[in-house]
Amino acid sequence: MVASAAVRLFGMWASPAVRRVEWALKLKGIEYEYIEEDLSNKSSSLLEFNPINKQVPVLVHNCNPIVESLVILEYIDETWKDNPILPVDPLERAKARFWATFVDVKCREESRKAFFMEGEEKEKAIENLQVQLKALDEELEGKKFFSGDHIGYTDLAVGWMTFWLGVAEEAAGFKANYDVKFPNFSRWIKDFLAEPVIKDNLPPREKTVEFFRAFKQLGSCTKVNQK
Amino acid sequence: MAGSGNSEVKLLGAWASPYVARARIALNLKEVQYEFLEEQFGTKSELLLKSNPIYKKIPVLIHDDKPICESLIIVQYIDEVWVSSGPALMPADAYDRALHRFWAVYIDDKFVPALFGMMRAPTEEAKAESKEQALASLQLLEEAFGKISKGKPFFGGDTIGYLDVALGAFVGWMKAFEEMNGFKLLDDAKTPLLCAWAENFCNNEVVGAVIPETAKLVELAKVMQARFKSAPPAN
Numbered sequence: 001m002v003a004s005a006a007v008r009l010f011g012m013w014a015s016p017a018v019r020r021v022e023w024a025l026k027l028k029g030i031e032y033e034y035i036e037e038d039l040s041n042k043s044s045s046l047l048e049f050n051p052i053n054k055q056v057p058v059l060v061h062n063c064n065p066i067v068e069s070l071v072i073l074e075y076i077d078e079t080w081k082d083n084p085i086l087p088v089d090p091l092e093r094a095k096a097r098f099w100a101t102f103v104d105v106k107c108r109e110e111s112r113k114a115f116f117m118e119g120e121e122k123e124k125a126i127e128n129l130q131v132q133l134k135a136l137d138e139e140l141e142g143k144k145f146f147s148g149d150h151i152g153y154t155d156l157a158v159g160w161m162t163f164w165l166g167v168a169e170e171a172a173g174f175k176a177n178y179d180v181k182f183p184n185f186s187r188w189i190k191d192f193l194a195e196p197v198i199k200d201n202l203p204p205r206e207k208t209v210e211f212f213r214a215f216k217q218l219g220s221c222t223k224v225n226q227k
Numbered sequence: 228m229a230g231s232g233n234s235e236v237k238l239l240g241a242w243a244s245p246y247v248a249r250a251r252i253a254l255n256l257k258e259v260q261y262e263f264l265e266e267q268f269g270t271k272s273e274l275l276l277k278s279n280p281i282y283k284k285i286p287v288l289i290h291d292d293k294p295i296c297e298s299l300i301i302v303q304y305i306d307e308v309w310v311s312s313g314p315a316l317m318p319a320d321a322y323d324r325a326l327h328r329f330w331a332v333y334i335d336d337k338f339v340p341a342l343f344g345m346m347r348a349p350t351e352e353a354k355a356e357s358k359e360q361a362l363a364s365l366q367l368l369e370e371a372f373g374k375i376s377k378g379k380p381f382f383g384g385d386t387i388g389y390l391d392v393a394l395g396a397f398v399g400w401m402k403a404f405e406e407m408n409g410f411k412l413l414d415d416a417k418t419p420l421l422c423a424w425a426e427n428f429c430n431n432e433v434v435g436a437v438i439p440e441t442a443k444l445v446e447l448a449k450v451m452q453a454r455f456k457s458a459p460p461a462n
Contacts, residue, residue, distance in 0.1 A: 052333065052367065064322050071328045078321040090307035094295045101297060102281060135281060 007032040008060040010046050012039055013203050014211045016160035017069040018057040023156050024073050026197045028080045070100055073153055085153045099139065099146060100157035107132050111165060115172045115216065126174055133178050133185055136161075140184035144191060151195055155188075162189045163202055171212035236261035237289040239275050241268065243447050245339075246298040247286040248396035248437050253302045253316060255433035256387060257309040299331055302392055314386040323375070327382065330371055331393040338364035342397065342412075345404055346448060347455050361412060368394065369418040376420075380427045387431060395428040396438075403444035 009025070009032050011018035025032050037046055037056055049065035050058045059066045059075070066075045077085050087093055110132060113125035136158065140146065146154035169175055179186045193199055238254065238261050240247030254261050266272055266285055278287045278294035288295040288304065295304050306316040317324050341364060344357030375382050375390070382390035401412045413422045428434055 061322075066322070066325045066329070068329050068332055071325050071332065074328065075321055075325040078324065090304050091290075091293055091295070093307065094300050094304045097300045097303070098295075098297060101300070 006062055008035060009033070010035045010037055010043075010049065010058040010060070011056050012037050014208050015056055016164045019201060019203070020069050020156050020159060021057045021059060021072050021076075022201055023159065023197055024076045024085060026201060027085065027151070027156075028076060028083050030076070030080055070104065070157060073156060077153070085147070085151075085156065087147070087152070096147070096152070096154045096157075099136075099154045102132070103136070103158045103161065107136075107161065111168060114174050114176070115168045115212075116219065122174060126176060129176050130178075130181065133176060133182050137178075137182035137185040140188050145188065151192065151198075155192060159192060159198070162192050162198075163205075164208070167205065167208045167212055170209050172216055234291050235289075237264055238262070239264050239266060239272070239278065239287040239289070240285045241266050243268075243439055243444060244285055245396045245400055246284075248399070249298040249392050250286040250288055250301045250305070251437045252387075252392050252396060252434055253305040255437065256316065256392075257305055257313045259305065259309055259312070298396075299335070299393060302389060306389065314383075316383065316387070316389045316392065318383065318388060326371075326375055327388065327390040327393075330368065330375075330382075330390050333364070334368075334393055334397075338368070338394075339397065342400065342404065345408065346452055358408075358410075362417075365412060365418055365421065369421050372420045372424060376424075381424065387428065387434070391424075391428060395425070395434065398425050398429060399438040399441065399444055401425075402441045403448055406441060406445055407448060 007025070007030060009018070009021060011022070011034060013036060022034075035043070035045070037043060039056070042054060046056070046058060047054055049060055050067050052067070055067075057067075057069055057072060059072045061075075061079070066072050073085065086096060107129065110125045110129040114122055114129060117125060145151050146158060165176065178189075193202075236254070236259055238247070238250055240250065240263060242265065251263070264272075264274070266275060271283055275285065275287060276283055278289060279285075279296045282296060284296075286296075286298055286301060288301045290304075290308070295301050302316065318327060338361060341357045341360035345354055345361065348354035348357055372382060376384065379385050381387050382394075387395070405412055413425055415422050429438060
């Protein structure tokens with residue numbers, strides 16, 4: 001266990017990128033101090049530690065700030081070696097990184113469009129999202145988790161889709177229908193959410209739906225800039 | 228020939244692509260022998276579509292028939308496989324690695340779209356916005372270089388590292404845009420460290436062989452601009 005003062009996490013309760021980092025910290029049994037940020041009134045500490053994009057999550061370890069949730073995950077894995085989340089084999093590592101960036105860039109883009117847009121553009125985004133979900137579904141064939149028998153880096157990276165996609169669907173009135181169309185993916189969602197580290201570390205659903213509804217009303221893109 | 232004995236390495240790419248250049252520079256630094264399979268501009272080969280069905284884009288590294296996609300992922304893969312050949316591309320310290328990774332993501336998210344935005348911009352206003360963003364990104368990278376290089380010639384220190392490859396692969400296109408637009412992206416007054424860095428980078432033998440001549444890129448850019456004017460840009 002590491003002394004709590006050495007590891008600090010700046011976050012925001014509704015953010016999937018922040019939860020992703022918390023899941024990794026908890027999987028590794030790392031003690032940390034959590035600082036909740038009001039993103040409409042950012043603390044001077046956050047701005048000092050992340051002057052470039054001024055977003056959460058920021059992990060501060062021994063006064064060094066690390067930014068970008070996937071970068072933070074790799075840093076955590078390389079610094080605390082117990083319970084590794086990335087595989088050892090370079091090809092498996094490349095695959096893990098591939099799926100993580102696919103989900104963070106491509107799936108998030110289509111989800112964002114499905115959430116904010118209406119009419120034809122919304123329909124097109126849902127269609128594109130389903131093509132992406134199909135690829136994820138195929139990747140899960142014969143595997144309990146993306147990372148194998150236990151959750152790992154890829155699962156943590158895709159993890160936002162187990163909860164926040166459903167929240168976005170409810171808040172914005174659309175359905176990607178993965179429970180009907182993509183059996184592996186639906187099964188993975190249930191298994192992922194049943195993991196103790198995950199189920200004990202999710203925001204309250206109703207409050208999150210309300211929060212997303214408010215965002216859609218605002219037409220704001222603050223949430224979508226969190227990485 | 229270095230590294231994994233009889234392993235077969237192929238790279239699907241194109242001479243002008245800076246993303247492909249990243250992979251080629253990394254392979255060259257690690258002294259890996261590979262077959263370069265050139266994709267024809269405007270078409271996608273069967274092998275590309277089969278190896279990268281999700282993105283259908285170059286570069287794709289094919290190592291013993293297994294495809295690896297996405298340029299930054301390819302560079303890390305090369306560094307991790309050919310570990311005993313040539314200097315390490317990733318720094319040894321975990322925090323330094325995080326800095327390299329962060330700035331590489333920044334380059335892809337903010338700098339590159341702005342750089343190519345200048346070419347694709349439909350209006351003068353959009354072009355000016357892209358130019359501003361590109362210059363602002365380079366200013367931040369200049370500061371980052373100051374901190375990360377610790378007085379040495381490269382982001383990687385004495386030798387070329389991951390972040391040098393991530394940014395350096397775009398130096399050819401930066402020079403092309405400077406020539407086409409008549410202004411400096413890297414400026415002795417505003418980004419002196421990056422100016423020196425770019426020179427050191429391009430002077431490296433294995434890099435010099437990969438970065439295309441500015442004149443050829445300018446010619447290609449004019450062809451591409453004509454295409455963008457007649458049709459919306461497609462990836």
